[in-house]
Amino acid sequence: MTSTTQKTRAQTGPAPTTRRASRFLLLVAALIVAVVVSTWLAVSIGAVHVALPQTWGIVADRLVPGVLPRTWTPVQEQIVWEFRLPRALLALLVGAGLAVVGAVLQALVRNPLADPFLMGISSGASFGAVLVLILGASALGGLSLSAAAFAGSLLALALVYVLAQRAGRLTPSRLLLAGVALAYLFQAAYSFVLQLAQSGRAAQQVLFWLMGSLGGARWHMLPLPAVVLAAGVAYLLAQYRPLNALAAGEETAVSLGVNVNRFRATLFVLTSLLVGVLVATSGAIAFVGLIVPHAARLLVGADHRRVLPVTALLGAVFLQLVDIAARTVNAPQELALTIVTALFGVPFFLWLLRRRSVDRAVSVT
Amino acid sequence: MKLDLRAVSVSLDGHPIVHEADLLVDDGEFVGLVGPNGCGKSTLLRTIYRALRPSAGLITVDGDDVHRLPARQAARRTAVVAQETPPDLDFTVAEIVLMGRTPYRIAPAADEEVCARSLDRVGLTGAAGRVFATLSGGEKQRVLLARALAQQTRLLLLDEPTAHLDIRHQVELLHLVRELGIATLAVLHDLNQAAAFCDRLYVMNAGRILAGGPPEQVLTPDLISQVYGVRAVRRTQLVFERLKEER
Numbered sequence: 001m002t003s004t005t006q007k008t009r010a011q012t013g014p015a016p017t018t019r020r021a022s023r024f025l026l027l028v029a030a031l032i033v034a035v036v037v038s039t040w041l042a043v044s045i046g047a048v049h050v051a052l053p054q055t056w057g058i059v060a061d062r063l064v065p066g067v068l069p070r071t072w073t074p075v076q077e078q079i080v081w082e083f084r085l086p087r088a089l090l091a092l093l094v095g096a097g098l099a100v101v102g103a104v105l106q107a108l109v110r111n112p113l114a115d116p117f118l119m120g121i122s123s124g125a126s127f128g129a130v131l132v133l134i135l136g137a138s139a140l141g142g143l144s145l146s147a148a149a150f151a152g153s154l155l156a157l158a159l160v161y162v163l164a165q166r167a168g169r170l171t172p173s174r175l176l177l178a179g180v181a182l183a184y185l186f187q188a189a190y191s192f193v194l195q196l197a198q199s200g201r202a203a204q205q206v207l208f209w210l211m212g213s214l215g216g217a218r219w220h221m222l223p224l225p226a227v228v229l230a231a232g233v234a235y236l237l238a239q240y241r242p243l244n245a246l247a248a249g250e251e252t253a254v255s256l257g258v259n260v261n262r263f264r265a266t267l268f269v270l271t272s273l274l275v276g277v278l279v280a281t282s283g284a285i286a287f288v289g290l291i292v293p294h295a296a297r298l299l300v301g302a303d304h305r306r307v308l309p310v311t312a313l314l315g316a317v318f319l320q321l322v323d324i325a326a327r328t329v330n331a332p333q334e335l336a337l338t339i340v341t342a343l344f345g346v347p348f349f350l351w352l353l354r355r356r357s358v359d360r361a362v363s364v365t
Numbered sequence: 366m367k368l369d370l371r372a373v374s375v376s377l378d379g380h381p382i383v384h385e386a387d388l389l390v391d392d393g394e395f396v397g398l399v400g401p402n403g404c405g406k407s408t409l410l411r412t413i414y415r416a417l418r419p420s421a422g423l424i425t426v427d428g429d430d431v432h433r434l435p436a437r438q439a440a441r442r443t444a445v446v447a448q449e450t451p452p453d454l455d456f457t458v459a460e461i462v463l464m465g466r467t468p469y470r471i472a473p474a475a476d477e478e479v480c481a482r483s484l485d486r487v488g489l490t491g492a493a494g495r496v497f498a499t500l501s502g503g504e505k506q507r508v509l510l511a512r513a514l515a516q517q518t519r520l521l522l523l524d525e526p527t528a529h530l531d532i533r534h535q536v537e538l539l540h541l542v543r544e545l546g547i548a549t550l551a552v553l554h555d556l557n558q559a560a561a562f563c564d565r566l567y568v569m570n571a572g573r574i575l576a577g578g579p580p581e582q583v584l585t586p587d588l589i590s591q592v593y594g595v596r597a598v599r600r601t602q603l604v605f606e607r608l609k610e611e612r
Contacts, residue, residue, distance in 0.1 A: 241467045257440025257468030302456045
């Protein structure tokens, strides 16, 4: 670097690339701290108060028995270890997963409005899950429930894909309309199934779960979403270049050597799988997949190498805070998560609608 | 590097758009493709970079059928500067140019060097960190050219690269491409420009290639009136050349 460029840099501050890179690392570090702190809070807050140091003690004691003196009661231990910790960890997984799915869908269809909930995928997954819950007998988070939810989300996405195609090309406005229409169709379908179901109490529980709840979280529900999410994010990070190319446009991606049809099919299956697995544990939670990727892009730009990790971490923190709010605002009653995410999501969505970019994306047919 | 089209036909939605086109671009040649709107020249170009499949005929680059090559291999031989609407997302210039490395294995140090060199060749070294959407039209086209250069291909396809540019930036861009010495096939609108910059020209009309050869042989008043329905009048005209002390 010559002295003249250094001089101009000194005047205008560091080059935007360097600034972005250092801001990215700082942001990731801050978000990891936020994940830990929010999870810590989530574990100690609740009807039975457990002081912050005690929650550490309980977790440490479980991992290395006898490492700390016991300053807590067995009830506190049971509440923290059996209920709150798995719930808090599930909140992280679901938040990260839904946000990442939103980011991928937005790149995939080049539409800022893409989101698993808006595009009918979550409703499809819910439909599959409700069928299994009402007709068969499956526990929350069970494998058959996940499989049914996956089948439902894949069916929904395949239908959206087929309906939105015109002469072999995807058109964003048709995609969005097909998704919204299918979301209604699947909602009607599972509502119908619920109404038919005789057991009113079970139906009510399912209904509450459908609007998003982490209340059923147990340890045995964590491994499947954790593995699918980790594998999915690892794959997506390795594919950041094709993702960027696809976000730049379908023809651009083709000319850059991306096998667009195969890559898109892979992404569809991956997002369906993630949504299916997540919906099976926590129901359909709206707006996380819509707003978190946009927030991430505002922070780090459009490059998926940065967007994906920040989206995942941001989504995890966001849903953790949402779940804390859902548990405490109207305690001892719990609010459905979609109520809380919508309170954040709708204003953001409306702000997004006022931006020119959305007009452009929706009017391209 | 040699691009060879033999009797290539293309249909869109079942409508035939291009009929049995024969076209050749030899190593280092700058070849223009001209014709009225809707004559099928962009469709033909898109078929060469695999956005469309031909319904008949053969397209080879260096002797290999383009549509049988793996996607990555094809993108290592042919790069495109098309007129697509730029992404809505705020990619930086450096990120856009790095996209040119998509067909290659990720190698951060080498990739960075190739991208820096590409940006340098289009004269935008200082702009790496700027957001693409904030650039002027001329700068955007040069960034897209840098992305194509980062693909390190020996064949370049240009689809009306100067459409939205003022006269100075049009001349600059075409000069830049000429100086690269890469075999180039360019869809161009301005016949005077095509005549000034191209080694050879192909004229298309209604999906057929009517003529091909050096500009002065091809752009006859007869052919122009037949193809465009206008009368070509030879007059003393202004010729726009790039100033030597540019940039």
